[in-house]
Each structure stands twice: as structure tokens, then as C-alpha cells.
Amino acid sequence: MDKNINDIIRQDLARFRGLLKQYDNFYDINQLHALAKYPFLLSYPQVKKHWKQYIDAGIRNNKDLKNVDLYLHIPFCRSKCSYCLFPSMPLKGKTQAEGYIDYLTEEMHFYSNAFRNIEFRNIYIGGGTPSILSSAQMSRLLKNMFGYFAFRKDGQRTSECNPHSASKPVFSVLRDYGFNRISFGVQSLNTKALRVNKRDYQDFKVVKQRISEAKRFGFTDINVDLIAGLAGDTLEGFENSFTKVAKLKPYNIVVYGLMPPRNSYLADNFHMNKYDYFTYHYPPMIKKALRVMAVICRKYGYIPDSLDPSKFHWGFRDKGHSGEDPGSGYTGEYGGCTLGLGSFSRSHIHGLLEYRNAQYVSHFNLRDRLFEAKKITLKDEMAKYIINCLDRESRISLSIFNEIFGDNLIKVFPYAIYALKQLKLIYYAKDNLIFRFRNPEDKYIYGLFFLK
Numbered sequence: 001m002d003k004n005i006n007d008i009i010r011q012d013l014a015r016f017r018g019l020l021k022q023y024d025n026f027y028d029i030n031q032l033h034a035l036a037k038y039p040f041l042l043s044y045p046q047v048k049k050h051w052k053q054y055i056d057a058g059i060r061n062n063k064d065l066k067n068v069d070l071y072l073h074i075p076f077c078r079s080k081c082s083y084c085l086f087p088s089m090p091l092k093g094k095t096q097a098e099g100y101i102d103y104l105t106e107e108m109h110f111y112s113n114a115f116r117n118i119e120f121r122n123i124y125i126g127g128g129t130p131s132i133l134s135s136a137q138m139s140r141l142l143k144n145m146f147g148y149f150a151f152r153k154d155g156q157r158t159s160e161c162n163p164h165s166a167s168k169p170v171f172s173v174l175r176d177y178g179f180n181r182i183s184f185g186v187q188s189l190n191t192k193a194l195r196v197n198k199r200d201y202q203d204f205k206v207v208k209q210r211i212s213e214a215k216r217f218g219f220t221d222i223n224v225d226l227i228a229g230l231a232g233d234t235l236e237g238f239e240n241s242f243t244k245v246a247k248l249k250p251y252n253i254v255v256y257g258l259m260p261p262r263n264s265y266l267a268d269n270f271h272m273n274k275y276d277y278f279t280y281h282y283p284p285m286i287k288k289a290l291r292v293m294a295v296i297c298r299k300y301g302y303i304p305d306s307l308d309p310s311k312f313h314w315g316f317r318d319k320g321h322s323g324e325d326p327g328s329g330y331t332g333e334y335g336g337c338t339l340g341l342g343s344f345s346r347s348h349i350h351g352l353l354e355y356r357n358a359q360y361v362s363h364f365n366l367r368d369r370l371f372e373a374k375k376i377t378l379k380d381e382m383a384k385y386i387i388n389c390l391d392r393e394s395r396i397s398l399s400i401f402n403e404i405f406g407d408n409l410i411k412v413f414p415y416a417i418y419a420l421k422q423l424k425l426i427y428y429a430k431d432n433l434i435f436r437f438r439n440p441e442d443k444y445i446y447g448l449f450f451l452k
């Protein structure tokens, strides 16, 4: 019996490693669930039916329906940065943006009656580059959105911005609609790294001006994203970028370790494959960058959320500002739902369905079977919670799990726990289950055991 189960564990381990290799995207935690189950295709009326089912059941059973978020994806950018992993494309002109807003408006109209009893909590406009819309376009988009849907007053309302396309009129429109959080994609201030990564239009003076304008407009949370390890950058270059940004005092800074895109970026710039990059190049590079970040944080008054090198991103909060947690602007925390609108958006109906619009769409067509979907159960939600914990740190508190789900993690996932113990990848320490990470890939392997 033991021999059989150990064979199964070994086979699973080999299969999971193969899956991650095949999909070449083990660093995208959102993809992990999709790897475990083959998605099926749904149309607009079919996904709306699931939403209605969820909302009607919630109302019937007096359930808390306060955690429904809205995500809008704007897939356009000024140009495509070489390192970019996001679904985005260069904007071809004003007409394309206008047509896309029409498409989003038709989607809102289509869903509006299903959501008439819901007040959305958070709004997140991501991309691409939402700030590439003119103030008139942003105003039309938000006017339509607030016309079709209702929103709680205490929610977080975020828009991603590129410092070079954001403008005072766009900030003004966002503030008129109660947006309280701006997330600037800056990535680097090193001239060579910007040139190598086809982002050489970026100018420090503009970044500085935009951050100070956003403060004057009264956004209560202003975040700047940076990337450590870009092609063309050096440790000194990264240190310089981080220092310059820290001196501007945004309320949060989030640093991402470079996750290379699937194209020839690694081969062209680093002359190595992904295995070598993550085994030999990435870990020492990140450790050095983290040492630099720790020193700069102390000097400029930022508190790190963690300096754990097995993570892929690290948040730093300005001590003098009582804002949100770094990186907290994303919709879709545990227990909540997200309605995603637009090309490449993802939606999540708690305990029922996850789906994504995986292509660029410019016209609303009711009959299109656009959405790659998968059914999800409460056990899937638990696995997802575990995976999200692993993305943040290497431990899970058993009592917190019990508090959230009213269930015992060890009993719900006996196979995953047994397998990971046999592989000597986990151990207990008081109330915690501790995961041993040897490289960044491990947490995704662990996740797949829980999703099995």
C-alpha cells in the first residue's frame, strides 16, 4: 500500500513539474488553478446565469453580499515594454479607445440587471495603461459605470497609471468619482535599462511631477511599482532607482523580481534559459537587491512587509503615512467575488465559477463563447487560499484556516499533507504548517498538490 502511494506521489510530482514546464508560467499564481482542471467555454448569458444564481441564493439565505468587486481592463499602452507580461498592446488611435469604451459599456448594460441588488465594494481599473484614456474618455467610461452599477462609499477605488500618460484632468475625473488609490508603473529609472526594455520615453522629472500632483489631488494611497533585475540594469542602477523613488515619498513602493516573458527576452538579454535563470541568476540577484532595499528603507522611513527572498514581490510602506498595505489594491481577496469586464479580464464567483476573457475583443456579441471557465467548489476556494498564503509567506496558520473555513486543513487535504510530508517539504511548528522552499517553483508544486 505504502509503495503504491509513494509511486503515486512520485508520479504526481513529475506530472506537476511537467505541467509547469509545459505552460512556462509557473510564476503566475492565477494560472495555477487553470492548470489543474481543463477549462470549458461559456457565453455571456451562461456566465450571467451563474452570477444570478449566486446573488439570488445570497439574498434568499441572507448571506453577506458585500464583498463583490469590479475589475475593468484597459488593454492599451503607448508602446510594448520588452519585459511586459501583461495582456496589452499599443493603442492605434482615438477611435480604437472610443470603440473599446462602447464595448465595455455594452457589457455593463448586459450585466446591470443581474447586479441591481448589489453594491460593489472595490473598483480596480488595470491594464495595459488605463491613464492612456483622455479625460473625456475616462469621464464617459466612469459615468456609464456609475450609471449601470451601485458602489459602496467605503470601498477602495484604484486606477493604474503610467506617469507619462496620466494628467491632471485624468486625476480630476478619477477624484470626481471617488477614486482614492493610484498605482504608478515606473519599473526603473536607469537610462540603460529603460532603453534596453523599450521604455526610454520615461523621464524622472515627469515621474516626480506626477507623484506630487497625485498627492495634491488627495489620493489617499499612492503606489509606485519597480522591477529588480531588468535586462540592462545593474545592482547600482536598481539602488539608484529605488533611492530616487523613496525620496519622492510615495505612500507605498512595491518591488517585483523580474519574471521574464515567454519570448526570447532571456536568451537575447541574459543568454540563458529559464531553468538557469531561476536556479543560478535570480536567487543571488534578489538577495543582493533585498539587502540594498533594506538599507534604503531604513534611511527614508519605509517599513517592508517582508524581506523573504523566496517571494516574487515586496511591499514597502511609508512610516509617516497610514495608508493601505502595499499591493492591497487588487480585487478578489478570499471570500469575495470579482466581476471582470473587458478583454483579458478575470472573474470569480465564490464557490461556484471562475472564468476569464482570454482574448482581445472590441465588439460585444452575445453569442460569443468567449469565456474560458472552470467550476469551483469550497474545497477549491480553500486550496486557493493556501496558494495565496504561499505566495506571501512560507507558513499557514492552522487556527486561522479553521476560523475562516470552519474546517480542519489537515482533514480536508489528507493526500497533499501526506505527500508533502513524505517528500520532506513541510513540517509543523506549533499552530503553523511550515513549507520548505528550495526555489521559487516549489510553491507552485505545493499548490498543485492541494488542487489535486
Ligand code: SF4
Pocket (backbone or CB within 6 Å): 076, 077, 078, 079, 080, 081, 084, 085, 086, 088, 127, 128, 129, 162, 185
Ligand atoms: S506600460 Fe505597463 S502594461 Fe504597458 S507594456 Fe509597459 S509594462 Fe506592460
